[in-house]
Amino acid sequence: MNPALKAYYGRLPRNISHYGGFYTMTEENWPLIGPMGVEGTFVVGALSGFGTMAACAAGKLCAAWVAGSDLPDYAADLSLQRYENGPLMTDLSALQSKGVL
Numbered sequence: 001m002n003p004a005l006k007a008y009y010g011r012l013p014r015n016i017s018h019y020g021g022f023y024t025m026t027e028e029n030w031p032l033i034g035p036m037g038v039e040g041t042f043v044v045g046a047l048s049g050f051g052t053m054a055a056c057a058a059g060k061l062c063a064a065w066v067a068g069s070d071l072p073d074y075a076a077d078l079s080l081q082r083y084e085n086g087p088l089m090t091d092l093s094a095l096q097s098k099g100v101l
Contacts, residue, residue, distance in 0.1 A: 031045065065079070
C-alpha cells in the first residue's frame, strides 16, 4: 500500500508480529470526524475495524473542518454534532445491525 515502506524491508525485528489493534467504536458504529469541545481541537476516531479503508476520506473531511472549507452535507452527521440531532440518533438506535465487521 505504501511503496516508501520498502526501506524497512529486512530491518524489522524478527519474531514480532502485529495482527490488529484495539478497534474503538461509538455505540452506533459511526466514526467521529470533526471539531471537539475545545476550540481548535479536532478528532478522527472511532473508525472501528475499517480505519484503513476510511482513513484517507476521514483525513480529507477533518482537514476541511480544520481549514474552515466547505463541508459536505453529511459532515455534521459524522461529527460530535450528530448527538444533538434527535431524529438521526433515533433512527440509528433503531437499526437492527450496526455493520460491525
